[in-house]
Amino acid sequence: QVQLVESGGGLVQAGGSLRLSCAASGRTFGGYVMGWFSQAPGKEREFVAAIRWSGGSTLYATSVKGRFTISRDNAKNTVYLQMNNLKPEDTAVYYCAADYRNLIATMPQPWSYWGQGTQVTVSS
Secondary structure, eight states: OOEEEEEOOEEEETTOOEEEEEEEESSOOTTOEEEEEEEOTTSOOEEEEEEETTTOOEEEOTTTTTTEEEEEETTTTEEEEEEOSOOGGGOEEEEEEEETTOOOOSSSTTOOEEOOOEEEEEEO
16 A cells, blocks of 8 residues: 655744655555655645656646756655745645556546645745
8 A cells, every 4th residue: 555754844034945755665666657646725735846757757837937846866766856945835735656557647536545744835
């Protein structure tokens, strides 16, 4: 059974940085796509970034392009989201997601597995 465990959230001032981690377990993830979504209070879950475990190709939401970087460490089965130049509007719960179909979906519904989320709060 796939398990995704996020960590690294917290409170940071605008302009600051955080690095989120997603530790994945339960199977071999070659061929999987890993992603990050955010959900602010009262809003729908939104796509942030995704990476193909094999090959490492990436996709970013327009709002984070140039500020956030998604990466993976094959040896540690961990996916990271480096978030720089954070803005108050980045405040949300950030969720790690995984899917075995190797298709990057920017909507949450097709993703098969989800973590519990980690809170990111950016103060102005």
